[in-house]
Amino acid sequence: MSVFNWYNASIKQKIGGLFVFLLTFLFCVIVFSAYKVNQIEREMRVVAFLDIPLSQLMQQVEFIELEQHLQFEQFQLKNKIDDKPLNPHQQFAFEKQKIKQLLDKAVAMINHSLALKEVILQPEAHQKVATTIENYTQKSDEFENYLENVYQQNQLTEQARLQVETMATELESAEKQIIAQLNKLTSDDAYYTDQHEKDFLFVSSLLGICAIILGLLLTTFIIQIILRRIQRIQSNIETLNSSVEHHELPLELQKKIKTKDELAALEHDIKIVISRLNQEMTSREEVEKQLIILATQDRLTGVFNRHKWEEQIENQINMAARSEYLFALIILDIDHFKQVNDQYGHQIGDKLLKHLATQLQPQIRTMDMLFRIGGEEFAIISPTQDKQQAHQLAERLRMYISELDEVSLPKVTASFGVTCYQADDSSSVIFNRADKALYEAKAQGRNCIVVA
Numbered sequence: 001m002s003v004f005n006w007y008n009a010s011i012k013q014k015i016g017g018l019f020v021f022l023l024t025f026l027f028c029v030i031v032f033s034a035y036k037v038n039q040i041e042r043e044m045r046v047v048a049f050l051d052i053p054l055s056q057l058m059q060q061v062e063f064i065e066l067e068q069h070l071q072f073e074q075f076q077l078k079n080k081i082d083d084k085p086l087n088p089h090q091q092f093a094f095e096k097q098k099i100k101q102l103l104d105k106a107v108a109m110i111n112h113s114l115a116l117k118e119v120i121l122q123p124e125a126h127q128k129v130a131t132t133i134e135n136y137t138q139k140s141d142e143f144e145n146y147l148e149n150v151y152q153q154n155q156l157t158e159q160a161r162l163q164v165e166t167m168a169t170e171l172e173s174a175e176k177q178i179i180a181q182l183n184k185l186t187s188d189d190a191y192y193t194d195q196h197e198k199d200f201l202f203v204s205s206l207l208g209i210c211a212i213i214l215g216l217l218l219t220t221f222i223i224q225i226i227l228r229r230i231q232r233i234q235s236n237i238e239t240l241n242s243s244v245e246h247h248e249l250p251l252e253l254q255k256k257i258k259t260k261d262e263l264a265a266l267e268h269d270i271k272i273v274i275s276r277l278n279q280e281m282t283s284r285e286e287v288e289k290q291l292i293i294l295a296t297q298d299r300l301t302g303v304f305n306r307h308k309w310e311e312q313i314e315n316q317i318n319m320a321a322r323s324e325y326l327f328a329l330i331i332l333d334i335d336h337f338k339q340v341n342d343q344y345g346h347q348i349g350d351k352l353l354k355h356l357a358t359q360l361q362p363q364i365r366t367m368d369m370l371f372r373i374g375g376e377e378f379a380i381i382s383p384t385q386d387k388q389q390a391h392q393l394a395e396r397l398r399m400y401i402s403e404l405d406e407v408s409l410p411k412v413t414a415s416f417g418v419t420c421y422q423a424d425d426s427s428s429v430i431f432n433r434a435d436k437a438l439y440e441a442k443a444q445g446r447n448c449i450v451v452a
């Protein structure tokens, strides 16, 4: 079994470990507390049902013993009390009988409690008290017999008097011993019970402190978990918000949701919203791309359309008007295209236009732009080219078109009008100049280039 590694454990594991420790401690404290309560209850029962009645009994014994003492005093002084119906022996026997009853009762109580194993505190001391009482009873019997003998002889010798005195003193001290033992027993029991009560109070305080710490920890732990999850939800919502604001695809929820409470349901809902938004934005981007293509691309040939042409020629004019920037404009028109349509059909005419555009695109630089600006009319904007360079490009393209040989398509040629940006040109001015050059090229017999 691997030992819990506190230093390498995560915060969650640490809090969990602390919980296990505290719960174990709390459990031990509860068990100990229950044990103490039980012990105190048993002790209190002994005090209530044994020690206190014993003390009461001994108070009565003490009282009788006081009476006896007085009697012995009289006996010693040989003061006969005429009005008293009983003689000293009878008097002693009568009182001894009362003491004996009380002491027998005390011994019975102690023995009963000992037999039932109720005495948990100082059972030996209780046993000793019982033995001492039994000894006392024996001594008391002996004293009674002796006293009877002395009385019957009707004269008191000095020796007998001394013997009676000694025995009486011994009996008295035996009684005192019993009382002292009982008092000690009661006070000891009270002391131990008091100690156990203090222990119990200490344990109860520990219990309370543990419960408070556990409660605080538990509350903090739960609050932390809830806060962390709320933060996660907030961060997801923020991501969502920023994605919508910046038109970016939102990130997927990173953490897999394990729990099934209300917050988990909320996270799940947000996950669904994010996933839907992802789909929505992806398809919207697709639609936007398609729209841009539709807006800028010629559907038949795939090159830029007239709309893009108008936008770009304006851009080029603006750039050239602001700086030394130069660009060339080439307009090319397929020669006798009407005949192609007439002879091969409109479909072949379309195919030819598409084929021609596809073949021309790789022939120009990436910065050059090819537009279809009319039926069989194309334009090329060629940035940073002067007239000569533009003428060379047009010538290369003219040659290329005239040499194109596609089996399924008729061979064609094209005429070119070429010009360059001139100061203060507007889009229509430069276009008209190029168009005029093209017109001249047509007039010159086609498949040629006129630079304006």
Ligand SMILES: Nc1nc2c(ncn2[C@@H]2O[C@H](COP(=O)(O)OP(=O)(O)OP(=O)(O)O)[C@@H](O)[C@H]2O)c(=O)[nH]1
Pocket (backbone or CB within 6 Å): 333, 334, 335, 336, 337, 338, 339, 341, 345, 346, 347, 348, 349, 350, 353, 374, 375, 376, 442, 446
């Ligand atoms: N197949 C096809 N034909 C088109 C398209 N757009 C225009 N045309 C045809 O192109 C032909 C252009 O004819 P014209 O303007 O007379 O010019 P041309 O026959 O090319 O003669 P020149 O330009 O003078 O050499 C017309 O017959 C149009 O119908 C198109 O998208 N597809």
